Amino acid sequence: MKDIDLDRVQEILVTAATDIGLKILAAIALWVIGRWLIGVSQKLIRVALEKQQFDPTLLRYVHSIVSITLNVLLVIGILGYFGIQTTSFAALLATAGIAIGAAWAGLLSNFAAGVFLIVLRPFKVGDVITASGITGTVKEIGIFSSTINTSDHIVTIIGNNKILSDNIQNFSSSEYRRVDLKYQISSATNPEEAIQLLQVKLSEIPKVLSEPPIEINILEFNLVGPVLAVRPYCNNADYWSVYFEVNRVMAKAFADAGYPTPMASQNMIVKQN
Template identity: 65%
Template sequence: MTFNSAALLAFITALIWKVLGALALWIIARWLINFAINQLRKLSVHRNLDATLTRYGLSILNITLNILLVIGILGYFGIQTTTFAALFAATGVAIGLAWSGLLANLAAGVFLIILQPFKVGDFIQAGGEIGTVTEIGLFATTINTMDNIQTIVGNNKILSDNIQNFSHNAYRRVEL
């Protein structure tokens, strides 16, 4: 086996250029992702969108764009990325099946934030509990009951049941 220094030098030079190209692609793409996320954050503040929903959406967008960037850089190096796409899809399905109850609470939490049948400080009856809402989270809602007990109710239970908001209207009719 003979040692060819010209071929080795050409290989190393090509590899260095590929690594520098990938590094430049990483830096430019990360800057563009951060710029886009910051612009969307400013737009959501300007439009008075819900902070929890905005933070959740921007986090998902950031993670998705970073995964696509890594897959793109791997493709730039000539690595087959279809295997990674299938792996990500299978992982998503497995996580979805394992966390189906948690994802149901998450989806219900997003709907509670978007539809806003009640807000923090309202006196409601929902999910089998009666009390004042102290926090609306993505997975659960915290209610202080009339006997001052903090109760955390899953958002899926709240959304799948009737919701009575006693604070919504300025006046209530009471017949004696």
């Protein structure tokens, strides 16, 4: 009798182990096949959106959302195969989502801001902007943060909520940009002659645009003499090269013309009793 019971227990254990093993193998197979199908679906969606010339940033958003949604559905399907009540699991996910949302309010605000950045489109990847006090080229607009590469090649990651809640300057939205410079001249120099000289010399710089015209005027006076406001225009990509070239040309033009070096001077009157 004991031998029969032992055989029965062994039979039950073997049957149960076999059943569990088969389910585990089936779950693994479902996971592998599901992941492969998800990859194929993402590729098809990406190809279709690229044919429609979707923005690369929006394409990454769609890719992320589709990936997360399909993976969650795959996990729920595998759990359902094991007999786990997916309705209870969905309720658990909803409860966990509320708790996580309360704990990660800042992170979710960054996510919401990222969605608005995509919808409102104040800038796109490749634009030169100033956001949250950082100036550089936009390399990526992510789900929670955006990446800006500054002119000195420092990669800066800024939360999307901070970007959207602050002022944004987009230098790439227009075709050209004005270079704002000041140049101090001596009080012994005729400012009108200096302005005419600079107009000629700066117009010879290849990357300086002829339209809009170069603006050169007297900005202010100080103890040294007049201060000129020098404002040429250039294409966005040529801003820094024009900035430095204009400074070089101004210094050389004044030196070649023999203009005196600007120096501060004061007249002292001494009265003797």
